[in-house]
Amino acid sequence: MKYPVWLDCDVGVDDAIAILALHALDEIDLLGISTVCGNAEQEKTFSNAHRMNGLMGTDYPVHRGAETPLYRPLNVSAMFHGENGLGNVELPIPENAVFNRIPAWDAIYEAAKQHPGELRLIAIGPMTNVAIALMKHPELKTLLHSVLIMGGSASVGNVTTAAEFNIYDDPEAAQILFKSGIPIVMCGLDATLKAVLTPEDWNELAETGRCGRFVRDCLSHPWKFLQSIGFAGVPMHDSCPVLYLVHPEYFKAETAGVYVETRGTVSLGRTVTDLYSDKKFDDRHVTVVLDVERDRFIETLKDCIRRV
Ligand code: RIB
Numbered sequence: 001m002k003y004p005v006w007l008d009c010d011v012g013v014d015d016a017i018a019i020l021a022l023h024a025l026d027e028i029d030l031l032g033i034s035t036v037c038g039n040a041e042q043e044k045t046f047s048n049a050h051r052m053n054g055l056m057g058t059d060y061p062v063h064r065g066a067e068t069p070l071y072r073p074l075n076v077s078a079m080f081h082g083e084n085g086l087g088n089v090e091l092p093i094p095e096n097a098v099f100n101r102i103p104a105w106d107a108i109y110e111a112a113k114q115h116p117g118e119l120r121l122i123a124i125g126p127m128t129n130v131a132i133a134l135m136k137h138p139e140l141k142t143l144l145h146s147v148l149i150m151g152g153s154a155s156v157g158n159v160t161t162a163a164e165f166n167i168y169d170d171p172e173a174a175q176i177l178f179k180s181g182i183p184i185v186m187c188g189l190d191a192t193l194k195a196v197l198t199p200e201d202w203n204e205l206a207e208t209g210r211c212g213r214f215v216r217d218c219l220s221h222p223w224k225f226l227q228s229i230g231f232a233g234v235p236m237h238d239s240c241p242v243l244y245l246v247h248p249e250y251f252k253a254e255t256a257g258v259y260v261e262t263r264g265t266v267s268l269g270r271t272v273t274d275l276y277s278d279k280k281f282d283d284r285h286v287t288v289v290l291d292v293e294r295d296r297f298i299e300t301l302k303d304c305i306r307r308v
């Protein structure tokens with residue numbers, strides 16, 4: 001089966017690698033890409049999505065989304081993703097790039113109408129565009145098959161002790177998604193931190209072609225920091241929902257209720273799950289991904305990168 005997929009992303013380095021995987025996987029029909037502010041400002045994430053079309057020689061439609069979170073100032077992640085969002089690797093914007101005037105939230109809705117009940121929305125940045133789409137088009141929640149996100153966690157945070165970046169950057173937007181009742185697959189840090197690509201992996205990939213060289217080059221920026229704090233490689237956070245769609249057998253997951261802390265101070269942006277409590281939420285429609293078989297995951301991801 002080919003899954004119709006729409007990707008919403010904040011093209012940073014791991015988003016870029018997830019786009020390579022989406023293009024390479026035969027089981028996925030990537031209908032389009034929308035960009036949100038997050039790892040970098042919208043101007044950069046939007047142009048980076050076009051730059052990925054140029055790298056891959058593709059012409060996936062790219063639609064621009066939110067310039068800021070719903071209610072809060074934007075926190076970018078330049079330390080990790082570089083000033084340009086691609087680890088400071090320079091990629092040209094293709095000359096045939098089409099700068100669509102249809103905004104992300106309308107493009108997502110149009111794609112869902114074309115594939116009623118079948119469209120998988122993969123969201124790997126802050127959920128701002130997803131929230132706006134759900135608010136502007138209430139019918140959308142009945143049209144989407146599911147939403148697969150990289151975000152949150154049932155345990156640790158990576159921006160604060162409590163919160164993961166994609167949720168912390170726009171907690172209100174994430175809450176709108178979790179309260180929508182749409183089936184959600186939440187690939188949080190519990191699993192994604194284990195899905196690390198190592199220097200040995202990317203040096204091997206660099207021998208396979210331009211996309212492999214891009215992966216090595218764009219990861220060298222975050223690697224400097226991650227190596228200094230004892231990581232074995234760079235987590236492929238955003239490829240997790242992509243590979244979960246095609247290879248759920250690589251992962252361990254449990255059904256839970258999940259909601260977002262939007263008023264806290266210490267806990268702002270935490271994804272509160274009822275996994276470990278005898279007190280359960282009434283609505284338990286989230287598949288919380290808790291673990292991944294790293295070697296199987298990475299071998300499939302490397303195979304994707306080799307084949308683009
Ligand atoms: O916490 C990891 C997430 O934040 C990933 O999506 C990464 O691209 C950043 O957006």
Ligand code: CA
Nearest residue numbers: 010015124125
């Ligand atoms: Ca991302």
